[in-house]
Amino acid sequence: MNIYITLDYEIYFGENHGTVEKCILYPTSELIRIAEKHNVRFCFFVDCGFVLKLDEFRKKFPQLEKDYKAITEQIKYLYDTGHDIQLHIHPHWEDSYYNGERWIIDVKRYKLVDFNETEIADIVYRYKKVLTDLTGKQIFAYRAGGWCLQPFSKLKKAFKQNNITLDSSVFRNGFYSSKNYNYDFREAPDKDIYRFEDEPEKENANGFFTELPISGIRNSPLFFWRLFLLGRKNPYLHKPLGDGKAMAAPGQRKKMLTQYTNCTVSIDGYNANLLQKALKKLQKKKFEQMVVIGHPKALSRYSIQKLEEFVVKNKEINTFTTFTQQFKV
């Protein structure tokens, strides 16, 4: 099994966005420690819009200089030591700004498809260029902010122009719909890898794009109750390392606590408890690719321990790998 541990490298977008130190730098340094100790590599999807905004506003607000420098240095370090650096787009940064004290985050246009095609082409080009400039290498893989990349037909041209050929945003049976935030992967094939052309949930053997879906898992309400209670009982172990607050997702919590939910296989918090179980299920289905998602900001001391255990247990029999190692020619 090829195992990709993927991290969306970003701060929070709720009313409290948290600090760069606690949401990004420290948890990522813990991942680096595990990677170096066990000689494995991870994939980082960098929220490029944030890097661009830091660069823009540090000229006016020198206090941002420290964040900008630390983040770009960490990205370079990750790249130099063999981790994958790939593209993550949260286009709401286009409408957001720094007021001298904090980021004022406007998520009215949360999805890339909320912009027109000219704007989309410009955003994909500029956001990708941030990473090419930092790493000097070709960036070819994508993860959509909040999994929102539909209708993809609206993004397709810009992705082709910028040579983004691989997507890793879909997850099995994923579905969510609210006013300015939605995705629907219920029609996506039950496969560990496939090609597509117009929509990532519709396989097309001759398509230009490769979909490497995030592995899925079905969680019972009991799982979320346990998560909820453990967080209260032992916050030191289970509280996220990031010091911000997630954007509100109306209805989501109630749904999770009352019915089965189709989730991503994840190393965020208590989810990391399910890694080994998820791997077994995928092996049973004869899958050869396992994509695990995570966010440095949402890791906990518990999840970091669990990730390390998972790496130790599997690194001899399975391959911890990156998109670049597997797909770059």
Ligand SMILES: [Zn+2]
């Ligand atoms: Zn994100």
